[in-house]
Amino acid sequence: MSAHGEPVPMTARKGAALKGVANVPGDKSISHRALILGALSVGETAITGLLEGQDVLDTAKAMRAFGAEVEHLGPGEWRVHGVGVGGFAEPDAVIDCGNSGTGVRLIMGCMATSPITATFTGDASLNGRPMARVTDPLALFGTRAYGRRGGRLPMTIVGAENPVPVRYKTPVPSAQVKSAVLLAGLNAPGETVVIEREATRDHSERMLRGFGAELSVEDSPDGRVITLKGQPELTGQTVDVPRDPSSAAFPVCAALITEGSDVLVPNIGLNPTRAGLYETLRDMGADLTYENPREEGGEPVADLRARFSPEMKGIEVPAERAASMIDEYPVLSVVAAFAEGRTHMPGVKELRVKESDRIDAMAKGLRACGVTVEEGEDWWTVEGRGPGGVTGGATVESRLDHRIAMSFLCLGLATQKPVAVDDGGPIATSFPVFEGLMAGLGASITRTNR
Template sequence: MSGHGTPIPMTSRKVTALKGVANVPGDKSISHRSLILGAMSVGETRITGLLEGEDVLDTAKAMRAFGAEVTDHGGGEWSVYGVGVGGFAEPEQVIDCGNSGTGVRLIMGAMATTAITATFTGDASLNGRPMGRVTNPLAEFGAQAYGREGGRLPMTIVGAREPMPVRYVVPVPSAQVKSAVLLAGLNAPGKTVVIEKEATRDHTERMLQGFGAELTVEETDEGRVITLTGQPELQPQTIVVPRDPSSAAFPVCAAILTEGSDVLVPNIGLNPTRAGLFTTLKEMGADLTYENLREEGGEPVADLRAKFSPDLKGIEVPPARAASMIDEYPVLSVVASFAEGATVMRGVKELRVKESDRIDAMAKGLRAAGVEVEEGEDWWIVHGRGHGNVTGGVTVESRLDHRIAMSFMVMGMATEKPMTVDDGGPIATSFPIFEPLMAGLGAAITRSHQ
């Protein structure tokens, strides 16, 4: 069932010739961060192209609860009148972050060094996800966390009265953990240092510099060392949110798998810490081209054209690339099903603790659809059957996970028999226009109410 109401089963049928322009939503990572940093600035931040999915709207509500003035002007245009670093007010109600792990972890970081108390909850999926990876470093600043067993939501954070700067080595690659520590460091005196052994998406660093924080990044033998000087006065910004590469993954992969397709996805963010999927697809033989390469708001952007690619080959994805495409492995595993040979994915244990155990969810669904999958704790291998040889014809569980649901909808566009997910409702958390957008390209996705 969906964490947001009655389950919505969805079925996707085989189609040919997906064509047109796919205007996917704004980048989710940048949308969350623009609202939070806008709220921590002094004055008015203007945002265009904000992703208006449930996850980001929950972050907007949270910023209002902490005292910022957040206004929706329509058409993806928003303004945030911030309260400054350390200026958050204590919320009167529990903060509901819905399905968003990014939202809750970043907001916990942002408030952890202010002397206020806030309680966080979410839907069934989010309340099952561990928060210790964020609350442990926040404790080093002096914040206290009181949650359910296993460090799970609902959870109350008591912000540090006299925060101390920290030096923190991120134990597993996680942009959420890194970002939570940096946001907490904003209201701690002195220098907060975060060390990443493996680079993760760097939107927070780019955006903090854009808002005027004193932040440096060095590559050292220890890894990537990020140093933030605390207690700046952040300057409000005008932000144009590029379109989300994680959302673009679905129309792009659908075009690659569907005979006769030619789809253009404009204004896609190509931040190198996010674009690993597109590099991987090209290595597999996908017909992908970048047009009109440019830079907007410190982020590289291009228009991406994807065409039907019948001769895909299985590859070994370099483990070092995992952090730049962690959310795209589910749909990559679908593409791998239609390739010739094995696609090997290693260093991906993070997938076990996402909205669902994504390796288990995809492996079970792919096997049911006739694809051989091997898996271990932090690796999996999909044995591709080649174009035109994947059966489908089954109903799979989405497990409250938007990316699992969308991945199997893409799969159904190229399998011999339709693919059904038990609940497509969670898609709205990140890609609320998924169904009409795909229909506009020529996909055949239908809802069936139980």
């Protein structure tokens, strides 16, 4: 069943070349953070280009529940009147974060050092995901968490009455964990320090500075050291959200594997901690160019042009690149299926605990479509079959995972036989205009009767 209703079976089939401009939605990571930091600020935060997928809408509802005034003024345009650091009120009802791991973990962080209690839940997928990776470091501040066995939702968080600053070294690369600790550190006295061995997406650091936090980042022998001075007064800002590079991955990758395609995706955020997929595609020989590079709101952006690329080769993807493209491996594996040779993807253990076990989901689906896949606990390998060489013809389980659903629909645009997914409903959580956008480029993706 879909995360938010009855299943929505969908089928993709080979058709015309993809042509035109793909205006993908605003960046989901930045959208979440803009709402949260706006709620933690004094004064008004004006947001344009906000992604209005269900994940972000659930975060907006949560900020209202904690006492912030959140207004929707028009498409992508929002206003947040914040309550200031430490100003969250105790919510009257359970906070439902739907399908969003980012939303629930960041919200847990930003309330963890206030003397309030909140209970969190989500859909079946989110309630099966581990939360201990966040609640363990939050406990160092004095926060308490009571959840189901295995540290799973539903879960009640009791905020620390007298929080203490924390020095925390992240055991695995995770922007969600790092961000939760930094957000908790806002309402703790002194300096909170996070050390990460591998750099992860740094939207939180950039945006915290933009809202007035005193934050420094230094490289050390132990890794990247982020120091935040606690109890600042954050001030409302104007945030223009760039378009989401993770959403852009789908029209881009579909164009690379679909004969005759030429697609332009404008105004894409190319933060170095998020651009690993595009580096990898170019390493494979993809015809992918950056046009009109510039900076907007402290984030690098450019227009991406992707053309059909029949000469792509399988490669060894550097393990150290994983943190900058962890959400894009499913659709990368689709591209790898149409390349020549093996594409090996190591250092991706994090994929096992996303909305689904994404390695297992993609491996089973690709095999059903005629692609050879090998896998281990933290790696997988796809044997490319070359342009037009993938058979298709399968119906794949999306597992309540929007990226699995979209990846296999992109696959079906270039396979010999159509590819179906059992439920495309979860796509609305991150990319609500996916169907219309792809149809506008000429893709044949239809809702199908069960």
